[in-house]
Each structure stands twice: as C-alpha cells, then as structure tokens.
Amino acid sequence: MGDLSHLLRESWTVVEEQQEKLAGYFYARIFLSNPHLRDLFPVQMDAQRSRLLGAIVTAVQTLDDPERLDAYLRDLGRDHRKFEVTPEQYAVVGDALLESLRIFGGERWTPDFDQAWRDAYGLIAQKMIDAAKADDDPAYWIAEVLSHERRGRDIAVLTVLPGQPLEFRAGQYVSVECPAYRPRVWRVYSMANAPRRDRTLEFHVRALSSGWVSGALVRRVRAGDLLRLAAPMGSMTLDRRSTRDIVCVAGSTGLAPIKALLEELTRFNRTRWVHVFFGAGTREDLYDLPELRAIAAQHPWVSLVPACSRDASFDGEHGNVSEIVGRYGPWNDHDFYVAGSAGMVQATLRTLAALEVPPSRIRYDAFGQ
Template identity: 70%
Template sequence: MGDLGRLLKESWILVEEHQEKVAGYFYARMFLSRPDLRDLFPVQMDVQRARLLNAIVTAVQTLEDPEKFGDYLRGLGRDHRKFHVEPEHYEVVGSSLIEAMRAYAGEQWGVEYDQAWADAYAVIASKMMAGADADTNPPYWYAEVLAHERRANDIAVFSVLPMQPLEFRAGQYLSIECPRFQPRLWRTYSVANAPRKDNTLEFHVRAVGAGWVSSSLVRRLEVGDMVRLAAPMGSMTLYRRSTRDAVFIAGGTGLAPIKSLLEELTRYNRTRWVHVFFGARNREDLYDLAELNRLAARYPWLSVVTSCSDDPGFAGEQGNISDVVARYGPWNEHDFFVSGSGTMVKATLKTLAELQVPSIRIKYDAFN
C-alpha cells in the first residue's frame, strides 16, 4: 500500500483547500448523472455536503491498515443500508468523486492519481458492499419514544423501544432519524445503557448550535413519537478478560457510552477498580451526576471525580477534565475509555500520551 498511500496523500494536498467546492461539485455531478439519487439525501444539504466526501477521504487515507479498517468499512456498509444504497450507486459515487477532485486540482493532477483513487475506492466499495450483503438485520428499526426529560437548557435524556429487538454491545453508537421533523437527516449517538431484557435504549443528546437533528431530539421530541435507528457501530467496548483497572473519561453528553459500559460492569465486575472522570463547562451540564453518585454509593469498586471548566463556585475539581486526570494516578496499568467532543478527546489523548499510557490501552469515541 506504500505507493498507493503516497499517491493518495499527494493528490489530496492539491484539492484540500477547496474541500467545500469539491463537495459541491461532487454532489452536483452525482445528481446530474443519477437524478433519482437526490431522494436519498435530506432536503437541507448544507450540513450533509462535506460528510460523505469526508468519510470517503478518511477511509481512503487509512487504507494502509486494511485489517483495522476492514471491520469499520463493513460496518459502514451495513449502516448505509438505511439510505437504500444499491451496489450500482457505488460506481456513480466513485466516478463523481474523482471527477470533482480532478476539476479543482489544476494542472498537477495526473492519470496516476485517477488510478490511485479508483483502486482505493474499489477496495472501500467492495468491503462496504460485503458488509451490507452479510447483514441479516432490517435496514433500520422503528422505535417509539417512551420517556423524554430535559436535564439542562440544551440537554435531554430520552428512552425508546424498537419495534423489533436491536442487538448491540455496551459502548456502541448508532444513527437516529426523526421522520416527523427532519426526514433523511441521520446523526450518530451513543446508547447510554447496556443491552436490557426489555430492549429499551437510552440516549443523552445536547442541542448543538444549528444542529437540525439534535435540536429536534432535545426540544421537539415527545413521548409517543417514532424515530428510526440504524445498525450499531463502534468498537469502544469492554474486553471482559482484562484484569486491569479502568479509567473512564467523559465530557458532557460523552457520558452516554460510559454509562453503558458501567451498566455492563455492574453485572459481572468484582475485581476491577473503575475511576470515572466526568467534566463539563458548568454544574448544570453535569446533567447525570445524581445517577453516577448513586452507582458509586452502591458499588465499592466505582469512584467518581467531577470537574467544571467554567464555574468558579463549583465545589468539585476545576479545569478541563483532561488536566484533572493528570493530577490523579499513577495510571501505568489501566485501561482507558474516552468519550466527548472532538476537542475534548484530542486534549485527553495528548495528556495520556504525555503520561506515557500505551495507545493500545486507550479506546475513544468522539461522536458525541
């Protein structure tokens, strides 16, 4: 993959600063050649515009580790069944992508770049199609909202019941769509509980800026509404045989998958100490602290440390949660699970690297 990887990176540099224009051209070209594909996408394309392009580019640039990303791409293929993607659609996407890049790369674009992207995209498409073909589940599940609670001005906790059982592992995430408010707009959220006998799923959502889906889930969703859920994805799961103590680091609603992992641990853990670090801007954003404290009171192996980065009167720790973790320890022999915003996860990974925690012991999720 060495030469291929070099060609992909070299060619991407030629168009990187024109990403938005490349994305616009990409969709225009795709819809021109196949007008029927427009119906698979949301009416509002502003947020969507860069998503598919970014997903493809990220996948292509990580092809140098095919085993690691094979599972990811198969999962992506399963997930794309929710869009009613057919095998012939992959070909249109691939040719539109290469044409869009060629249009903005200028004179330095050569035939070898065409071939490199075609080869890389063929690998991606084949793995995604294999994942879709092997999936015996429905493309998505309908689920009824059973409970909905506002925990802060922009945070809601709600639970749903899928009409058919939906199998997942603690720590995974899935896509949600609200057909009543934002049809064909899907966003990923982590499940906040381990699998339960009653099949219910809980979600923690923050309304983000102009986020169409998150705002609807927080401010408009009601008990009795129906949502659609896509296939679960993600590998931030527990390795049951590990005997190492664990550190869970959560920022804001990044607490959701941490809660899921904790619930699984309450069912079998007797020997591992578990330290939860939960950080937010202010005390209102520590929206699930009462429940965390109840768990810590019930299970002697669990401890909880909270921090606020912008609430001087808060009685707990002060500062970013990544810095707070560094004040505790030592952490030489622990498994780490990190979940939160992209900025929070990046800062935490940097801190853990400085603390010389081996990356193989760190699992993280930056979707929340």
C-alpha cells in the first residue's frame, strides 16, 4: 500500500495545477457518454467539481491509514445512496476519471501512474459499493421543518423531525437538500444536538454569498417545509474512553457540532473539565451565546471564552479564535474538538501544532478541504 500511496501522491502533483479544468473535462466526459446521468447532478456544477476533487484527494491522502480510509469510504458509500447510484455507474465514473488524468497528465503521465489510479479507484469504488449494499437504512430521510428562527441578518436555527428514525452520534453531520427551492443540490450541515427521544434535529445555518442551499435554508425555508437528509457522516465524535479534559474550538456556525458534544457530555460527565472557545466576527455573530452561558452556569465543569475578531466594543476576547486558544492553557494533556470554516480549522491546527498538541488528540471535520 505504501508504494501505491507514493505513486498516487506523485502523480497528483502532475495534474494538481489543472485540477479545475480536469474536473470540468471529467464531468463532460461522463455526460457526453451517458446523458441520462446528468439528471443526478445539480444545474450549477461549480461546487460539485470541488467536492469531487476533495473526495479524490482525501482518499489518496488516507491510503496509508486503512482504518481511517475504510471509515471515510463506508460513510461516502452510504451517503451516495441519496443519488441512487448503481454499481455500473461507478465503472463509468472510473473510466472518465482515468481518461481525464491521462489527458491532463500529458507526457508526464506514466503507465505506473495509470495503473496506480486504476488500482486505487477499484479499491475505493468496491468499498463504497459494499457499504451501500450493507446499509439497511433509507437512501435518504424526509424531514419536516418544525421551527425556523432567524438569529441575525444571515443566520438561522432550524429544528426538523425526520419521518423515520435517523441514528447518529453527537458531532456528526448530514447532507441536506431543499427539494422545493434547490433540487438536486446537497450541502453538509452538522447536527447541533445529541440524539434525543423526540428524534428532532437542530441545524445552525449561515447564509453564504455563494451558498445556494444555505441561502434557501436561512431566507426561504419555513415551518412545514420538507427537507431531505442523507446518511450521517463524520468522525468528530466524543471519545468516551478518554479521561482527559476537553477543549472545544468553534468558529461561527461551527458551534453546531460543539454544542451537540456539550449536550452529550451533560448527560454523563462528572470528571472532565470542558473549555469552550466560541469565536465570530461581531457580537451579532455570536448568535447562541446566551444559551452557551446558561449551559456553563448550570454545569460548573464548563468554562466559556467568547471572542470577536471585528468588534472593538465587545466585552470579551478580541482576535481570531484560532489564536486566542493559544493564549490559554497549558493544553499538554487535553482532547481537542475543532469546528468551523476550512480556513478557521487550518489556522487552529497550526496553533495547536505550535503548542505541540499531538494530532491524535485533535478531532475535526473540515468540509471545505
């Protein structure tokens, strides 16, 4: 596996600078040879191209970690059931991917590179197919929006109820589709709660300028609307075997999975201190601060540090939360949970690396990576 991983990484450097063109060619190749597959994809393909490349790079980078790779591909295979993908279509995708790599690799693309990608894709596809076959859950869940609360200009908190039981762990996320407003466009959002007896799920959504689904969820969706939810994914879950104290670092609506972990901890924790750093641009963006303060007041093992990076009048820490966590500590023997934008997660990981926090003690899911 080491030789295969080395070949994949080396070959990716040959095409990496042309990855956007490669992805465009890849999809064009699929749709020209199999026009009926176009209906599986959204009208606008920009984000879809990014997700393809993200999945490829993630798989390539985890080949040396079989346990992590298996978990990632198992989740991905289950998640792709929402598209009603058949095993035959995996072969179509594989052929298009290999042809695209050859085209953009040009003279630098070697037979060894070609065979490495053929072997890797065969492994990846089979694991995803097997995971989908073994999954007895629905391909997706229909969920009714029970409540929709605006928290400022571009943030909303939604409570939804799936029509069938949806099993997940605190800290995980699901793909969400708004069929009435953005059909065939899926985006991932973390649940902001641990599993509850009433089966409700809470989502925290920030409308982004380029976010079709986030904009619909914040500005158009109302109570009574229906959403589709795909299979739960993600590994940022609580390690109950650990006895170490915990540090949670959340940026904006990255608070959602952190809040879910807090809810789980309130049900059993008596011995672990939990330090929560919650950062955003302005005071308004700290949309859930009152509830966090209520949790900290009720549970003395929770300490809360809110921060603003662009609000000089805020009565608290000032600066990026990724830097502020470094002002506290020491963190020599803590478990870390980090959630936010890809940039915020990367910045926090750099801070923790400078503090010599072992990577094995850090859990995160960076959707933009």
